[in-house]
Amino acid sequence: MIKFLDLQKINILYQAEFELALKRVLQSGWFILGNEVTLFEKEYAEYCETKHCIGVANGLDALIIIIRAYKEMGLFADGDEIIVPANTYIASILAISENNLTPVLVEPDNSTFNIDPTQIEKHITPKTKAILGVNLYGQTADWTALNTIAKKHNLKLIEDAAQSHGASHHTKKSGSLGDAAGHSFYPGKNLGAIGDGGAITTNDSELAEVILALRNYGSFKKYENIYKGMNSRLDELQAAFLRIKLKNLDKENHRRMEISNRFLKEINNDELTLPFIEPHNISAWHLFVVRTKNRAIFQQYLTDKGIQTLIHYPIPPHQQLAYKELNNLSFPITEQIHHEVLSLPISPVLTEQEVDYIISTINEFKV
Numbered sequence: 001m002i003k004f005l006d007l008q009k010i011n012i013l014y015q016a017e018f019e020l021a022l023k024r025v026l027q028s029g030w031f032i033l034g035n036e037v038t039l040f041e042k043e044y045a046e047y048c049e050t051k052h053c054i055g056v057a058n059g060l061d062a063l064i065i066i067i068r069a070y071k072e073m074g075l076f077a078d079g080d081e082i083i084v085p086a087n088t089y090i091a092s093i094l095a096i097s098e099n100n101l102t103p104v105l106v107e108p109d110n111s112t113f114n115i116d117p118t119q120i121e122k123h124i125t126p127k128t129k130a131i132l133g134v135n136l137y138g139q140t141a142d143w144t145a146l147n148t149i150a151k152k153h154n155l156k157l158i159e160d161a162a163q164s165h166g167a168s169h170h171t172k173k174s175g176s177l178g179d180a181a182g183h184s185f186y187p188g189k190n191l192g193a194i195g196d197g198g199a200i201t202t203n204d205s206e207l208a209e210v211i212l213a214l215r216n217y218g219s220f221k222k223y224e225n226i227y228k229g230m231n232s233r234l235d236e237l238q239a240a241f242l243r244i245k246l247k248n249l250d251k252e253n254h255r256r257m258e259i260s261n262r263f264l265k266e267i268n269n270d271e272l273t274l275p276f277i278e279p280h281n282i283s284a285w286h287l288f289v290v291r292t293k294n295r296a297i298f299q300q301y302l303t304d305k306g307i308q309t310l311i312h313y314p315i316p317p318h319q320q321l322a323y324k325e326l327n328n329l330s331f332p333i334t335e336q337i338h339h340e341v342l343s344l345p346i347s348p349v350l351t352e353q354e355v356d357y358i359i360s361t362i363n364e365f366k367v
């Protein structure tokens with residue numbers, strides 16, 4: 001069986017280094033917000049080419065805290081609206097509703113799967129405060145267009161970079177494309193921890209200060225609380241592990257790129273539509289998502305041939321029970337995407353033989 005993503009095989013590569021990191025943390029006697037978190041924040045800010053990085057507990061919290069910080073700064077208020085792509089993972093939308101703001105869903109571009117900038121302006125109202133752009137499947141959204149719209153309407157730009165570690169748009173790195181970005185280090189992400197983790201990157205020093213307090217009980221100084229904060233700290237041990245993974249991220253992303261280049265060149269089957277990457281984008285290839293009208297048959301065929309695939313995602317947020325208030329809305333492009341997409345294995349530990357086998361098996365598929 002070719003696994004969709006063999007996390008055991010990926011992480012075991014670093015076992016010796018992880019063990020040294022564990023020893024270092026254990027012997028330091030400092031387990032929360034210590035040296036490893038500080039060093040990871042510095043290294044990840046450098047990687048994203050931003051002034052600041054603040055480690056948090058997970059990717060959802062990263063997005064929640066960015067929006068909460070803008071509320072504390074008096075820029076957003078309950079009932080304000082944030083524009084977000086309709087086909088994103090539900091976390092992007094939860095971050096908005098969790099803050100008592102209203103998510104305003106906008107259709108994606110049918111070829112990139114990212115928010116369609118031409119559909120945004122008709123959804124802007126006096127209550128619109130931000131666009132939450134998502135770099136879905138590893139490709140950055142059209143941040144050039146999003147920037148133009150944000151400037152014109154005086155909106156904040158929040159980047160959901162959970163799937164795009166290492167990606168870029170023109171010459172700018174994912175994590176530096178908006179006013180602030182939320183990152184997830186969930187084990188299955190390109191930069192994955194050995195558990196949960198997340199971070200926020202930004203060039204806005206005032207925002208970074210507020211976020212720094214919010215992640216730790218709204219406090220800069222122990223027992224003095226300026227905000228009603230959260231406990232959302234990046235674990236010291238996870239930070240130590242992430243420093244090791246970060247050193248290897250470009251290498252792993254490069255392998256993902258090699259595999260996707262082979263898929264793009266060598267998969268040749270009229271039943272399938274292959275992913276499209278804009279020429280000015282470098283994708284992190286978090287997922288390699290193909291489309292077919294016959295998804296159920298195609299997925300079963302691959303399963304029978306020993307190739308594991310996943311669907312990202314089977315049900316769009318506006319059709320989830322959790323969002324009854326959105327259930328009456330219709331997003332035809334989003335709905336069609338959810339019926340047709342299938343993610344092929346694209347983990348950096350796939351062998352050339354496995355890639356050969358995936359390609360030839362797919363090329364033999366007939367309905």
Ligand SMILES: *Cc1c(COP(=O)(O)O)cnc(C)c1O
Binds near residue numbers: 058061092185197198
């Ligand atoms: C994974 C993910 C998140 C949330 O990250 P967690 O660390 O699981 O909380 C947010 N947005 C997107 C697009 C994601 O893929």
